[in-house]
Amino acid sequence: MPVTMRDVRAVLDPDEVDYSAGARLGPEAFDYLLALVRDTDPGLAAKAAYLAGVIRGERSEEVVAAAAASEDALVRVAAASAAALLAPASASRVLNDLVVDQDSGVQKLALRSVPADPSPELRSRVREVSAGAAEPGLRAMADNVLRGLH
Structure with missing residues (x-):
């Protein structure tokens, strides 16, 4: 049975999303998820991401x-969290851009999502945060991330 936007919305509309049920929609949901990420509703876009x-x-x-490129910090936070579920x-x-985002909340979640074996570019960005973030907490988080990398 093909997946429709109605199916995707049925999963994402509740306040508490059942992501396990949503995962069963499978790859057929990607076009709809991409459309929702680009939508103007940040809450729905974040859930879709x-x-x-x-x-x-x-x-x-x-x-x-696409969510990582959003102008809305809530959507970028969701992208940072979802990145932890992706291949390294x-x-x-x-x-790459989220660890140096202008929003410290986005940066914190992005740092938590850095894979153990990141790309050289991402490793360099984490070093930038470690050396120059305005917030001491972000510098400390970046230091901890660097210590845990392969």
Whole structure:
């Protein structure tokens, strides 16, 4: 049975999303999730971004990256969280800009999502945060991330 926007909305509309049920929608949901990420409703866009990570399909990175480029910090936070569910190479690409985001909440979640074996570019960005973040807490988080990397 094909997945429709109605099916995707039925999963994402509740306040408490059942992401396990959403994952069963599978890769057919990606076009709808991408459309919702680009939608003007940040709450729904954030849920769609996270579900794309949970589905773990070939297009998960595309949807999560679109969320990472959002002007809304809530959507970027969701992208940072969803990046932890992606393969290390995909996570690294999504997190490159998020670890140096102007919003400290986005940065914190992005730092928590850095894979153990990040790309050289992401590793360099984490070093930037470690050396120069205005918030001491962010510098400390980045230091901890660097210590845990392979």
